[in-house]
Structures are given as structure tokens and as C-alpha cells.
Amino acid sequence: MVTIKDIAARLQVSPSTVGRALADDPRISAATKKRVTEVANEMGYVANLAARMMRGVSSNLIGLVLPDIRNSFYATIAHALSKCVQGAGFQLTLSETEDDRMVELQHLRELASANVAGIIIVPSAKPHREAVRLLKMQPHVQLIRRESAIGDQFFGIDDTQAIYDATNHLIELGHRRIAYIGGTDDLPTGAARLRGYQKALEPLPRSGKAGPDLVRLGTPGSVEFGREAIRALLSQANAPTAVVAGSVRITQGVLEELTARRISVPDQLSVVGFGDEVGFSWWGPGLTTIGLPVHDLATACGLWFVHQIRHGESARAPYSSIATSTLIMRGSTRELLTVTRERTSAASRSKSTA
Structure with missing residues (x-):
């Protein structure tokens, strides 16, 4: 050697x-x-990393702790951050938690023992007390999700406004039976997105508001949950005329189920997705969806964090950067009048055939 x-x-x-x-x-x-x-x-x-650690010198590694790398939303983040820190002389190391606080703690212990230069984390719903302590002992920044116990340095998206815009778009088209399928509200992103949905419905007359029967909350990273949720909603006697999805994987599940059931979109159901994945633009009539500046957000986070590490300022002043989403208009949403006519027409055709 x-x-x-x-x-x-x-x-x-x-x-x-x-x-x-x-x-x-x-x-x-x-x-x-x-x-x-x-x-x-x-x-x-x-x-020799071990020798560097004995001398108290930080490595050139930056830890990235994510809940689910299978989610292309987080895969995009990992890719953007890797390129960003690599250009500054650092190397990104990836840890996947599946939103398990004990797995998260294990990864943070290993990263701390490797004397990493810093940690970028999408925290679990309720981080372990020791996990919080470990993070506070070294440079760190929260990404996408913000847990107040961890600190005040954060890069994220205005989740409330994103879902508000999607729901309000459907209201402007005349829809009132609007369903929402999102992540559990014990996660900060899940709670913020649910608030956006509820906020959009607030101005409506009480008689016209959607009830709790149209809200389904579950694992945001589960395609199967999205399928199960839309299946249950459509089986109701008074089914929704429109639906808003609150995560990328939930959106994928909803689209898979609608395709399998041969639901005509937007004739029978208007749909607004979350994120703009490859294929969303040509799915069915083209998916109206919430466009997220994921790559730009991750790059901004990486550049800021590298600067803080180099200047020894990473654990000092609070910092928050909130990006905005864009509602991308395609063909999966239509006015309620059109939906009503299509359902009436479909029912008439069914009777005449019988």
C-alpha cells in the first residue's frame, strides 16, 4: 500500500x-x-481514513439519509446532491431508513463513527432522542421534511400551497366531491398537504363540502396504498367526481388502479397527481399534476451545505428555503358538468343494452 x-x-x-x-x-x-x-x-x-479520524480530521464524506430510494422523487434528490458535492470535493454516501426510526438511528451512529463532514437528512416521523443528539453534534441540514427537535436549517417545498392549488383547480371546475389520498399526518409533509386540501374546501358552503369519507391517509411511499384507497373511494354509493394524490408513489398507485378498472379519465373522474414523473405526460389524456422543483431544490441545498461546512457555519444561524410548486395543466381534469353528462350517458347506454 x-x-x-x-x-x-x-x-x-x-x-x-x-x-x-x-x-x-x-x-x-x-x-x-x-x-x-x-x-x-x-x-x-x-x-487512511482511520488515521485521519484519530487526528480528529473530518472525512470528505457527506451522509444522505433518505426514507426510500425506490421513490424516484428521492432518487432525483440523491443524484442531484451527489453531483453537487462531488464538484466541491466531497463524496455522498447514501443511507435508506424506510421511515424506521431505529434504522435511522443505526445509520446516524455509523455516519458519526466515520466522522463524516456533515449529514443531509429527510427525517422519520419521530426521530429517536439519540438520533437528534447525534445530529446536533455535527453539521446537518433537513431536506423535504422538517422536525423542530432536530434544528432550524431546512430546505423544502410549500406542501400546503401545492395541494391547495390542486384542490382549488378542481373546485373552479365545479367539483365538490373531491377526494384526497395522501400520507399520514404524523409526517410533517403529510400534515401540511392535508391542510392544503382542507384550506381549499373551507370557503365552500357546508352542504357542498367533502366529508371525511373522501379522505384516505396512509404510507406515502406505497403504490399499493394508492391502489387500495382509490378502489375504496370509487366503491362508495356517492363516489367522488375528482381526486387529488398527495405523493408520487400514491399517484402511481392511483393511475395503475384506474387503468386496471378502465375508468375513463376525465370523463368519469378528474385526477390531479403529485410530481411529474416520466410517463405522466402521456398517461391517458396526460396527467394534470403538481410539478416539483426537486432537482433545483436538492442542488441549492447541496451548494449551501458545502459552503456552510467549509466556513464552519453549519450549526450556527437558522436558515430556511421554501420552494414553490407549479400546477401543470393537462387533460386529466374537466368541468363537473361534463363528468355528470358522461355518467348519465353511460347509465343510459347500460339500460338500453339491458
Whole structure:
């Protein structure tokens, strides 16, 4: 294994000069750093992380803790962050929790033991007390979800406004029996999105408001929950005329079930999805959906975090950045009058056939 002494012998300089050059010490000239780096790469030198940790030096790793990498929403975040921190000389390491607070704690312990430069986390609903303590001991920032116990540095999306805009769009089209399928309200994102749905319905007369029978809350990362929820809603005697989905995976489940049941969208049901995944634009008549600036949000978070780490400011002042969504209009929503006529026409055709 190539050591710092080997590089020093090759360059005929002291080992301390090589060590400082590789650590980007300001006392070493740019020309020397360049020569040392070139020779180190040529000789296949790999830094000894354990030795660095013993000296109290942080690694160049940044931990990313996510609930579910199968969700393309989070996959996009991971990709954007990886490219962002890599360009700044750091490397991203990924941990998946599946929203299990004990798994989350285990990952945070391992990241802390590796002396990572910092941690970017999408926290679980109720992080373990030790998990909170570990995060507060090192640079960290919350992404997408904000847990007040962890801290005040956060990058996220205005979830309440996003679902408000989607629901209000359906109200403007004349819909009143509007269903909502979203994540559980023990998650900050789930609670915020449910508030958006409820806020949009508030101005309606009491007689025209949708009741609790039109709300289904469950696991936001479950496609199967989306399928089960829309199946149950459509089986009601007074079924909804429109539905808003509150997560990417729930949207996928809803679309799968509607396709399997051959529900005509928007003739029989108007649909607004969450996120703009590959395929949403050409699904059926094209899905009207909530467009999210996921890539830009993750990149902004990464750039800010790297700056904070380099300047030693990451655990200091509170910071919050909230991005806005965009309602992308396609063909999956129509006026209620059209839906009513289609249902009446379908019923008439059924009677004549009988």
C-alpha cells in the first residue's frame, strides 16, 4: 500500500509537506499541491481514513439519509446532491431508513463513527432522542421534511400551497366531491398537504363540502396504498367526481388502479397527481399534476451545505428555503358538468343494452 512516505521519497520532500499538501493546507503553495496530487494519483495513493479520524480530521464524506430510494422523487434528490458535492470535493454516501426510526438511528451512529463532514437528512416521523443528539453534534441540514427537535436549517417545498392549488383547480371546475389520498399526518409533509386540501374546501358552503369519507391517509411511499384507497373511494354509493394524490408513489398507485378498472379519465373522474414523473405526460389524456422543483431544490441545498461546512457555519444561524410548486395543466381534469353528462350517458347506454 502506497504511503505518504513513499510519495515524499519520490518527490524528495518531507512527509509533512506531502501530508499538508494532500490536506489542502494554506501553508503549501498551489504548485506543490498540484505536484503532490499528481504523483499521489499516479502511485495509487488512498488516504487512511482511520488515521485521519484519530487526528480528529473530518472525512470528505457527506451522509444522505433518505426514507426510500425506490421513490424516484428521492432518487432525483440523491443524484442531484451527489453531483453537487462531488464538484466541491466531497463524496455522498447514501443511507435508506424506510421511515424506521431505529434504522435511522443505526445509520446516524455509523455516519458519526466515520466522522463524516456533515449529514443531509429527510427525517422519520419521530426521530429517536439519540438520533437528534447525534445530529446536533455535527453539521446537518433537513431536506423535504422538517422536525423542530432536530434544528432550524431546512430546505423544502410549500406542501400546503401545492395541494391547495390542486384542490382549488378542481373546485373552479365545479367539483365538490373531491377526494384526497395522501400520507399520514404524523409526517410533517403529510400534515401540511392535508391542510392544503382542507384550506381549499373551507370557503365552500357546508352542504357542498367533502366529508371525511373522501379522505384516505396512509404510507406515502406505497403504490399499493394508492391502489387500495382509490378502489375504496370509487366503491362508495356517492363516489367522488375528482381526486387529488398527495405523493408520487400514491399517484402511481392511483393511475395503475384506474387503468386496471378502465375508468375513463376525465370523463368519469378528474385526477390531479403529485410530481411529474416520466410517463405522466402521456398517461391517458396526460396527467394534470403538481410539478416539483426537486432537482433545483436538492442542488441549492447541496451548494449551501458545502459552503456552510467549509466556513464552519453549519450549526450556527437558522436558515430556511421554501420552494414553490407549479400546477401543470393537462387533460386529466374537466368541468363537473361534463363528468355528470358522461355518467348519465353511460347509465343510459347500460339500460338500453339491458
